[in-house]
Amino acid sequence: MLARFVCPATTGCLGLAAQAAARQVGQWSRAYAAAATTELTVRDALNSALDEEMARDEKVYILGEEVGEYQGAYKITRGLLQKHGAERVRDTPITEAGFTGIAVGSAFAGTKPVCEFMTFNFAMQAIDQIVNSAAKTLYMSAGQISCPIVFRGPNGAAAGVGAQHSQCFAAWYSHVPGLKVLAPYDSEDARGLLKAAIRDPDPVIFLENELLYGTAFPVSQEVLDKDFTLPIGKAKVMRQGKDVTIVAFSKMVGFSLEAAEQLAKEGIDAEVINLRSIKPLDRATIAASVRKTHRLVSVEEGWPQSGIGAEIAALAMEECFDDLDAPMGRVAGAEVPTPYAANLEAMCFPQVPDIVRQVKATVGRA
Amino acid sequence: MLSRIVCNSSLGPSSLAQLACSSLHLLRHVQRQLSTASTASAAAAAAPAESTSQDAADTLEFPGGRVPFTHNMEFLGGPLTPSSPRIPCYRTLDGTGKHIPDAVVPHDLQQQDAVALYTAMAKLQVMDTICYDAQRQGRFSFFMTCAGEEATVVGSAAGLDPRDMVFSQYREHGVLLWRGFSFDDFANQLYGNSLEPGQGRQMPIHYGSKELNYQTVSSPLATQLPHAAGAAYAMKLDGADTVAAAYFGEGASSEGDFHAALNFAATLGAPCLFICRNNGYAISTPANEQYAGDGIACRGTAYGMPAIRVDGGDARAVYCATRAAREIALRDGCPVLIEAMSYRSGHHSTSDDSSRYRTREEMVAWRARDPVVRFRHWLVANAWWDEEREKQLRHATRQQVIEALEKASKVAKPPVSALFSDVYADMPWHLQEQLQETLQVARRHPHLCPPDMPVQ
Numbered sequence: 001m002l003a004r005f006v007c008p009a010t011t012g013c014l015g016l017a018a019q020a021a022a023r024q025v026g027q028w029s030r031a032y033a034a035a036a037t038t039e040l041t042v043r044d045a046l047n048s049a050l051d052e053e054m055a056r057d058e059k060v061y062i063l064g065e066e067v068g069e070y071q072g073a074y075k076i077t078r079g080l081l082q083k084h085g086a087e088r089v090r091d092t093p094i095t096e097a098g099f100t101g102i103a104v105g106s107a108f109a110g111t112k113p114v115c116e117f118m119t120f121n122f123a124m125q126a127i128d129q130i131v132n133s134a135a136k137t138l139y140m141s142a143g144q145i146s147c148p149i150v151f152r153g154p155n156g157a158a159a160g161v162g163a164q165h166s167q168c169f170a171a172w173y174s175h176v177p178g179l180k181v182l183a184p185y186d187s188e189d190a191r192g193l194l195k196a197a198i199r200d201p202d203p204v205i206f207l208e209n210e211l212l213y214g215t216a217f218p219v220s221q222e223v224l225d226k227d228f229t230l231p232i233g234k235a236k237v238m239r240q241g242k243d244v245t246i247v248a249f250s251k252m253v254g255f256s257l258e259a260a261e262q263l264a265k266e267g268i269d270a271e272v273i274n275l276r277s278i279k280p281l282d283r284a285t286i287a288a289s290v291r292k293t294h295r296l297v298s299v300e301e302g303w304p305q306s307g308i309g310a311e312i313a314a315l316a317m318e319e320c321f322d323d324l325d326a327p328m329g330r331v332a333g334a335e336v337p338t339p340y341a342a343n344l345e346a347m348c349f350p351q352v353p354d355i356v357r358q359v360k361a362t363v364g365r366a
Numbered sequence: 367m368l369s370r371i372v373c374n375s376s377l378g379p380s381s382l383a384q385l386a387c388s389s390l391h392l393l394r395h396v397q398r399q400l401s402t403a404s405t406a407s408a409a410a411a412a413a414p415a416e417s418t419s420q421d422a423a424d425t426l427e428f429p430g431g432r433v434p435f436t437h438n439m440e441f442l443g444g445p446l447t448p449s450s451p452r453i454p455c456y457r458t459l460d461g462t463g464k465h466i467p468d469a470v471v472p473h474d475l476q477q478q479d480a481v482a483l484y485t486a487m488a489k490l491q492v493m494d495t496i497c498y499d500a501q502r503q504g505r506f507s508f509f510m511t512c513a514g515e516e517a518t519v520v521g522s523a524a525g526l527d528p529r530d531m532v533f534s535q536y537r538e539h540g541v542l543l544w545r546g547f548s549f550d551d552f553a554n555q556l557y558g559n560s561l562e563p564g565q566g567r568q569m570p571i572h573y574g575s576k577e578l579n580y581q582t583v584s585s586p587l588a589t590q591l592p593h594a595a596g597a598a599y600a601m602k603l604d605g606a607d608t609v610a611a612a613y614f615g616e617g618a619s620s621e622g623d624f625h626a627a628l629n630f631a632a633t634l635g636a637p638c639l640f641i642c643r644n645n646g647y648a649i650s651t652p653a654n655e656q657y658a659g660d661g662i663a664c665r666g667t668a669y670g671m672p673a674i675r676v677d678g679g680d681a682r683a684v685y686c687a688t689r690a691a692r693e694i695a696l697r698d699g700c701p702v703l704i705e706a707m708s709y710r711s712g713h714h715s716t717s718d719d720s721s722r723y724r725t726r727e728e729m730v731a732w733r734a735r736d737p738v739v740r741f742r743h744w745l746v747a748n749a750w751w752d753e754e755r756e757k758q759l760r761h762a763t764r765q766q767v768i769e770a771l772e773k774a775s776k777v778a779k780p781p782v783s784a785l786f787s788d789v790y791a792d793m794p795w796h797l798q799e800q801l802q803e804t805l806q807v808a809r810r811h812p813h814l815c816p817p818d819m820p821v822q
Contacts, residue, residue: 087603092630093630095622095625095626095630097592097623097626098592098626098627100592101589101591101592101595101626101627102596102599102634104596105594105596105600105610106597108596109531109597109601109610110600110604111603129592132586137582139788139789140564140567140572140584141574141788142563142564142784144564144576144582145576145581145582146791177789178789178790200791280795283796
């Protein structure tokens with residue numbers, strides 16, 4: 001790729017709206033967390049997870065563009081080159097297909113690569129290696145060749161980066177058997193899920209969010225433990241409620257929690273589920289919640305057709321149709337390539353009022 | 367340095383750019399201009415440059431490398447013409463299988479090894495012929511032969527260590543045969559039955575073997591090249607004394623992955639062998655439409671790795687080149703490129719009819735250059751082989767292959783549970799559920815199940 005959006009990790013490169021969003025999310029999480037003892041940014045959560053897993057297992061190594069000398073395009077790998085050396089933090093030439101293929105081949109040969117994409121938009125140039133080589137080889141070789149690799153990087157919209165840097169790939173990767181797909185929201189998610197992903201023997205797609213990197217969340221001592229992991233395939237109920245279930249992942253979890261606050265003022269008690277894992281999808285937790293609340297709304301940044309919300313709608317039909325008092329509501333991004341202009345971009349992605357409006361419609365109080 | 371002199375005389379940036387590519391000749395031109403400039407110091411600064419040595423003035427350390435300058439404007443290279451210089455092709459046996467006097471043969475083959483090589487090539491030929499016909503008879507869906515390339519594949523296999531990891535394209539089953547894959551193993555894979563390690567997951571000829579260090583064949587072209595570079599890098603990190611060996615055709619070398627793999631292996635210093643079978647055709651695309659330069663070997667040097675072109679029909683030359691390449695890769699910690707020139711005597715696959723795009727005369731001419739026959743001539747000349755042994759080998763192999771196919775056709779297909787296992791290392795709950803559901807449906811409605819599929 002010739003053009004690159006390289007965002008040094010300063011808030012200066014974030015749009016004002018995005019900065020405001022980050023602040024709001026941070027404030028919200030400070031309010032809900034109970035016995036938290038430390039504030040940790042998502043960036044530091046990821047960085048510490050990588051550092052600890054590399055120290056724990058010498059087979060783990062990192063490769064990608066700008067991960068070493070530059071300290072990472074988004075500074076996620078800051079300090080790791082200095083600490084672990086050039087053979088374990090490799091700067092690569094510009095070829096996603098190339099370095100992904102090389103990472104996959106080295107995984108076949110017994111290493112545990114963490115392959116960084118500057119954004120998952122660029123991973124499209126490597127998607128054959130991800131799907132046809134990493135995802136399918138264990139099956140095609142009947143268990144003889146495994147690929148313990150983690151593909152990570154920012155996914156979905158950032159702020160003012162245009163159509164080719166803003167797509168959400170959760171639906172695409174969650175489609176493929178052989179891949180596990182994770183989407184952390186806060187710092188606890190980031191640490192626990194990344195450590196679990198690196199330790200997992202299967203190929204894992206780890207979808208981060210650029211705008212959340214700088215956001216600090218309170219974390220307990222347990223989260224800071226070097227062996228802290230979260231189970232893959234389990235969602236987390238962020239907020240208990242009885243009137244409606246809101247299912248979201250990544251940044252939309254924060255927006256959903258804000259929406260729940262606003263809805264509470266109007267007497268609507270929303271339960272917010274943070275998926276954490278897109279594949280395997282925690283159908284049981286979603287169904288159990290719907291059995292309690294009888295109403296369901298999904299929220300995602302990505303496009304609606306064949307998106308994660310579509311899958312949640314299917315599972316609602318299959319698992320808890322009889323428990324629904326109303327059809328499921330779906331909040332998704334506008335079905336357009338993301339425009340650049342800040343006002344147009346803001347209209348493209350779900351905002352808190354959109355979630356509030358949909359929830360009210362679903363509970364019949366529009 | 368020229369650029370510093372120019373700075374001192376405070377010429378403008380555009381002049382600086384012009385001067386950046388000059389030689390001593392142009393330096394003198396500059397000095398003439400400088401002598402008309404205001405400052406005496408400029409002239410004084412220019413004067414020492416005239417007495418500076420040629421070397422210092424004629425090279426510059428760009429970030430992209432230290433390069434010598436020239437005042438000639440010369441474009442190098444261009445489309446090939448009959449008189450273009452080509453990388454020569456190494457061989458040790460002539461077209462009739464006679465040893466070429468003065469041929470450099472760093473690892474000559476003694477009788478035992480030569481016979482082993484020959485019998486492997488002959489068996490490969492017999493197996494290919496029978497399996498091709500078996501496919502035409504409808505016994506399995508697909509097959510690919512390596513007719514015309516037996517020497518390339520078996521010769522290079524013999525030059526590798528059995529622990530070297532092979533990343534093949536699809537026409538290198540001779541490597542498997544050399545390493546000990548049995549006719550039963552081949553037949554089981556072709557039939558996709560429950561005995562084959564791949565559990566019927568892959569279409570025919572997509573062999574793989576963990577014990578024999580042969581990566582399962584993967585259909586998308588050239589994706590195995592970065593894999594091999596990565597595996598070689600892993601071996602380097604481990605301090606292993608093995609290499610990764612990637613095979614590919616000249617057509618696959620047009621893929622983006624080829625470029626990335628070679629460039630990367632070179633910058634990483636990965637001990638990886640890139641072995642190109644330039645067999646003249648990529649399905650129907652002839653090599654002269656595949657590339658406009660001097661084939662594939664020249665690309666190796668461009669990426670900063672040693673490269674050799676070898677006669678793919680000369681088993682001994684291929685063997686020597688592969689062994690030597692392996693030694694270089696391990697000794698110097700670098701990739702090596704081998705381009706083996708040969709001819710694809712057979713069709714691309716059982717789905718192809720190559721008479722549609724090449725002449726009968728061409729195919730007949732190349733069949734006459736059969737590398738197996740050529741090698742046999744050398745063995746016979748050394749009194750290491752004869753007619754009688756030839757007949758016996760061909761006859762016995764034919765029987766064995768036919769028997770293996772017969773046996774494999776009767777083995778049960780993989781069971782229903784093979785459908786859902788190995789998607790992940792541990793079967794997640796949703797696949798367990800789907801497996802149970804499928805088994806229930808299959809037991810309730812046996813007529814819906816394929817007859818040769820165990821319901822378990």
